[in-house]
Amino acid sequence: MSFISYLINGISLGSIYALIALGYTMVYGIAKMLNFAHGDIIMIGGFTLFVVMNTLGLPPLVAVLIAIAICTALGVIIEKVAYKPLRQASPLAVLITAIGVSYLLQNVALLIFGANTKLFTSVVTVPAISLAEGQINISGETTVTIIASIIIMIGLMLFIKKSKAGQAMLAVSEDKGAAELMGINVNATITLTFAIGSALAAIAGALLCSAYPTLTPYTGAMPGIKAFVAAVFGGIGSIPGAFIGGILLGIIENLSKAYISSQMADAIVFAVLIVVLLVKPTGILGKKINEKV
Amino acid sequence: MKKALSFILALSMVVSLTACGNAATSDSAAEGTEAAATTEAADGTTFKIGGIGPVTGGAAVYGLAVKNGAQIAIDEINAAGGVNGAQLEFNFQDDEHDAEKSVNAYNTLKDWNMQMLMGTVTSTPCIAVAQESNNDQIFQLTPSGSSVPCVQYDNAFRICFSDPNQGLKSAQYIGENGLASKVAVIYDSSDVYSSGIYEKFVEESKNQNIEVVAAEAFTADSKTDFTVQLQKAKDAGAELVFLPIYYSEAALILAQANTMGFAPQFFGCDGLDGILTVENFDTKLAENVMLLTPFAADATDDLTKKFVETYKSKFNETPNQFAADAYDAIYTIKAALEEAKATPDMNAQDLCEVLKTAMTTITIDGLTGEGMSWTADGEVNKAPKAVKIVNGVYTAM
Numbered sequence: 011m012s013f014i015s016y017l018i019n020g021i022s023l024g025s026i027y028a029l030i031a032l033g034y035t036m037v038y039g040i041a042k043m044l045n046f047a048h049g050d051i052i053m054i055g056g057f058t059l060f061v062v063m064n065t066l067g068l069p070p071l072v073a074v075l076i077a078i079a080i081c082t083a084l085g086v087i088i089e090k091v092a093y094k095p096l097r098q099a100s101p102l103a104v105l106i107t108a109i110g111v112s113y114l115l116q117n118v119a120l121l122i123f124g125a126n127t128k129l130f131t132s133v134v135t136v137p138a139i140s141l142a143e144g145q146i147n148i149s150g151e152t153t154v155t156i157i158a159s160i161i162i163m164i165g166l167m168l169f170i171k172k173s174k175a176g177q178a179m180l181a182v183s184e185d186k187g188a189a190e191l192m193g194i195n196v197n198a199t200i201t202l203t204f205a206i207g208s209a210l211a212a213i214a215g216a217l218l219c220s221a222y223p224t225l226t227p228y229t230g231a232m233p234g235i236k237a238f239v240a241a242v243f244g245g246i247g248s249i250p251g252a253f254i255g256g257i258l259l260g261i262i263e264n265l266s267k268a269y270i271s272s273q274m275a276d277a278i279v280f281a282v283l284i285v286v287l288l289v290k291p292t293g294i295l296g297k298k299i300n301e302k303v
Numbered sequence: 304m305k306k307a308l309s310f311i312l313a314l315s316m317v318v319s320l321t322a323c324g325n326a327a328t329s330d331s332a333a334e335g336t337e338a339a340a341t342t343e344a345a346d347g348t349t350f351k352i353g354g355i356g357p358v359t360g361g362a363a364v365y366g367l368a369v370k371n372g373a374q375i376a377i378d379e380i381n382a383a384g385g386v387n388g389a390q391l392e393f394n395f396q397d398d399e400h401d402a403e404k405s406v407n408a409y410n411t412l413k414d415w416n417m418q419m420l421m422g423t424v425t426s427t428p429c430i431a432v433a434q435e436s437n438n439d440q441i442f443q444l445t446p447s448g449s450s451v452p453c454v455q456y457d458n459a460f461r462i463c464f465s466d467p468n469q470g471l472k473s474a475q476y477i478g479e480n481g482l483a484s485k486v487a488v489i490y491d492s493s494d495v496y497s498s499g500i501y502e503k504f505v506e507e508s509k510n511q512n513i514e515v516v517a518a519e520a521f522t523a524d525s526k527t528d529f530t531v532q533l534q535k536a537k538d539a540g541a542e543l544v545f546l547p548i549y550y551s552e553a554a555l556i557l558a559q560a561n562t563m564g565f566a567p568q569f570f571g572c573d574g575l576d577g578i579l580t581v582e583n584f585d586t587k588l589a590e591n592v593m594l595l596t597p598f599a600a601d602a603t604d605d606l607t608k609k610f611v612e613t614y615k616s617k618f619n620e621t622p623n624q625f626a627a628d629a630y631d632a633i634y635t636i637k638a639a640l641e642e643a644k645a646t647p648d649m650n651a652q653d654l655c656e657v658l659k660t661a662m663t664t665i666t667i668d669g670l671t672g673e674g675m676s677w678t679a680d681g682e683v684n685k686a687p688k689a690v691k692i693v694n695g696v697y698t699a700m
Contacts, residue, residue, distance in 0.1 A: 012538050019530040064583060127551040129558075129583040138562070149562050222527040224555050232524055267531040273492050273520040 015146055016268040017261065022152035024260020026218050029159045030237030031244065031252035033210040036166060039247035040183045040203045043101065046108040047088060049234015050115035051208050055081045055215025056130065056225050057123055063131060070133035078212040085208025086201055093204075094197065112231070119227035132220040151221040158217060162210060163253045170249075175202060183247075243283055245296025254294060347648035350386060352377070352636060353412035354395035354629075355405055355432065356424030362400035365625045369424045369446055370395045371618050372626030375610065376633035386640045389647040391633075398423060402431035409435050417441065418651045419658065421632050424625065426450035433459045442655040444636060446628035450495070454681030458655050460662050461681060462628045462635065462671060463597065466496050469572045470503030470547065472687040473595050478511025482568060482593075483543035485516045487536030489529065489556060490547050492520035500547035500572055516541050521552070529556045530563065537565045546571040550578035557588040568593065576624060579695065586695035597671035598627035599690045599697040610670055624671070631669035638665045 030052065037045045055077045062073040092111050096104045136150035170176035181189040182199045190196050218233060219225055237256065244255025259279060266278040286294065354373055356366030377393045385391060394415055396408035405428030412420065419442040423429040429448030436443040437456035445453055445461045449469075454461050464472060477483060488504065491497035501518070508515050516539035519532035533556065536544055544560075544567045546553050553575050560566065571594040578589055600611050600621045610630060614622040636658075642665050643657035662677045669675055672685030690697040 012534060015534050016531060019528070019534070022530075023528045060583075127554065127581050129554060129581055129585065131583065147563055222555060223558055224527075224551060226551070233527065263525070264528070264531050267519075268535065271520075272532055272535075273522070276522065276524055 016264050018146065018148055018152065020261035020264030021156065021257060022149070022221065022260070023264060024257035025152070025155040025159050026214070026221060026233065027237045027240045027259050028253045028256025029155060029162065029210070029214040029217060030233055031241040031256045032159065032162055032166065032249065033207045033214065034238055035241040035246055035249060035252040036210070037203055037207040038241070040179045041200050042183065043093065043104045044108060044238070045207065046105070047111040047115060048207065048211055049230035050112045051081050051085060051211040051230070052215040052218060052234065053119060053227060053230035054084060054115060055212035056219040056229055057119060059133065059216055059219065060128060060130060060225055070135070074133060074213070074216050077216060078209045081208045081212035082205045085204045085211070089201055089204040116227045116231065123227065128225040130219040130223040130225045132223060133216050134220050151217065155217045155221060158213065159253060162213070163249055166249050175199070179203060239283055242293055243286060245293030248293070248295040248297070251293055251295030349390045349392045350640065350647050351392045351394070351416055351418045353415070353417035353420045353422070354393060355398050355408045355412070355420065355422035356395070357400040358397045359399055362425055365447065366397070366424050368623050368625035369629040371614065372622060372629035373421060373633050375613050375617065376630045380633070380637055386637050387644065387646060398428050400425050400428060402428045405432050406435055413439070418654050419636060420444070421446065421629070421636065423448060426453055429453040440652045440655045442658045444632050446632040447625050457659060457679065459681050460677055462632050462683060465682060466499035467503035468682065469595060470500035471507045473500070473545065473570065473572060474504050474507035474511050474513060476595060476687050476689055477543065477570060478513055482570070484512065485514050485539070485541050486543045486545055487517040487519065487539060487541035488515060488545045488547070489519050489521070489532045489536070491522065491526070491552065493522040496574065497547050504545060504547065526552050527555065529559050533560050533563055533565055536567070537563070541567055543568040543570055546575065549574040550576070550581065553578055554581050554584055557592070561588055570594070573597070573624060579692070589692045592692045593689050593700070595687050595689050596624060597688055598624040599688070599699060601697055602699050607670055627670040631667070631671050634669060635667055638667050
């Protein structure tokens with residue numbers, strides 16, 4: 011019975027990783043850059059919700075919409091100011107800029123909100139599900155997170171496959187130069203990618219902070235890195251891969267905590283990652299794209 | 304492949320950047336000016352007590368509390384006629400919680416002819432300064448440096464419990480009061496404070512007939528999800544969960560245990576002090592949580608009431624544990640001076656010699672414990688005080 015509990019908790023943690031990983035993988039897949047500030051946009055989303063709900067006293071749904079708006083705007087601004095000028099630079103330069111943006115956001119939040127931990131009020135009102143006479147509890151946050159990440163995954167896949175903007179994204183990800191020649195506005199497409207990625211971050215922030223209700227300027231950092239690992243695990247650039255990678259990472263982490271050692275859990279997670287990447291370097295669902303000469 | 308390499312590099316950079324925040328600068332401490340020990344006595348009519356602690360920077364809240372708490376004690380003693388007929392002089396220097404600045408502050412105080420040192424407030428600078436004060440043989444009493452090496456030399460003593468001692472006292476408290484026989488521990492294996500308490504707790508629990516049914520760790524990298532640790536504690540039938548951790552994680556643990564429908568007795572150390580001040584925290588979650596804290600501002604004994612009243616009227620805030628530690632530190636110095644029949648015309652080295660002996664013979668009833676006494680290795684013996692959170696406030700037990 012406790013195995014099922016561990017499994018459910020693992021899925022719950024994993025669905026948060028999956029949700030964050032979707033944002034990572036989408037930006038990577040299209041803009042071909044790792045947005046290390048993604049975790050911190052999640053944190054900004056969390057603080058926005060906190061301020062809107064607790065200081066202004068608005069209902070959770072309105073707060074989530076405001077957080078999405080602010081994070082989207084922030085993502086677009088960051089892209090314009092920090093990443094766009096580096097479009098022709100080496101990927102390493104962009105990566106370092108992203109880390110810089112990440113620290114900037116953390117320290118700005120530290121200045122504004124201070125280092126003290128804040129307790130977050132859950133935005134989820136779905137009741138918990140109790141099975142097997144109360145031995146297994148599935149919290150409302152878990153249910154909502156799993157459903158939200160599935161919906162977002164399917165939504166993103168449909169968007170990319172069916173819509174014009176999505177097709178443009180696909181084209182940009184294959185070959186920026188050729189896409190431009192075909193009349194696609196590359197800059198606008200990348201900006202749109204960041205806008206969607208940041209909106210996803212706001213939703214992830216709302217659910218992360220609801221499931222694990224503490225909020226500090228460093229809230230997003232570690233889940234961000236774990237989610238990045240999940241994205242690599244599933245095959246970075248692949249949307250269903252991010253989902254599967256996230257869920258698997260959560261399950262492996264929780265089961266190794268439960269049955270092997272709570273102290274060794276992270277080491278085990280990363281050991282599994284190394285093994286997977288040795289066997290399948292592109293990740294579980296990653297495709298090998300042959301570079302044309 | 305290149306790209307993969309750069310990801311890994313970047314990742315390791317992120318990790319190392321976050322890790323280097325706490326790096327101590329203790330090596331540089333040894334470079335402090337080796338000025339010849341001031342052998343000339345002070346002006347010989349007052350006792351000169353130096354104080355060191357952070358009054359600016361991130362740890363300022365601790366240093367300010369110590370400074371204020373000590374000042375109250377100094378004023379009280381002086382108003383009542385001083386020590387052995389001599390007044391006390393107090394000079395408090397800022398170290399910004401930095402080992403190097405702390406040694407500079409120590410040298411400033413030495414130039415001022417300090418005869419004994421009440422400080423430093425935080426552990427890392429305290430270790431550096433203890434090195435210096437031992438070289439100079441100046442008596443040092445830290446109110447709150449809880450790390451083991453703070454009092455490694457024979458001229459240094461402390462008011463607070465050391466980290467391992469908190470584990471010892473917690474196990475004893477739980478055992479002696481029969482709070483539980485099956486205990487689970489959730490601790491942070493990446494933190495010296497937490498793992499120090501944990502190790503000693505497990506060691507002592509055997510003597511107290513406490514069965515540690517689950518000892519679950521987490522690290523600074525994975526401190527959001529505690530459901531597994533809690534589930535294991537629950538499955539193992541723990542009646543009490545011991546939390547030798549800081550309050551931010553404890554707040555999460557309490558919330559997650561509540562969601563799981565797991566309601567054991569929770570018991571923590573002074574790291575839990577502050578849990579009620581977490582913004583937006585539902586204090587109902589902390590109901591019945593017990594913690595071992597040496598000082599509760601709403602205790603009803605006369606000494607505490609008087610101290611809290613004076614502190615509030617002077618500094619306009621409620622004193623914390625650090626202020627109480629400092630208040631006790633000054634009274635301890637007073638008692639030791641009286642015990643040694645010291646006079647203000649003695650030099651620092653002679654004072655250190657007599658105070659070292661006096662410290663092991665005195666007994667003090669203070670804010671942070673009754674019947675406090677010291678061993679020659681600098682550690683304090685006092686009964687631990689536990690408080691229970693009832694209706695959202697600390698209640699003495």
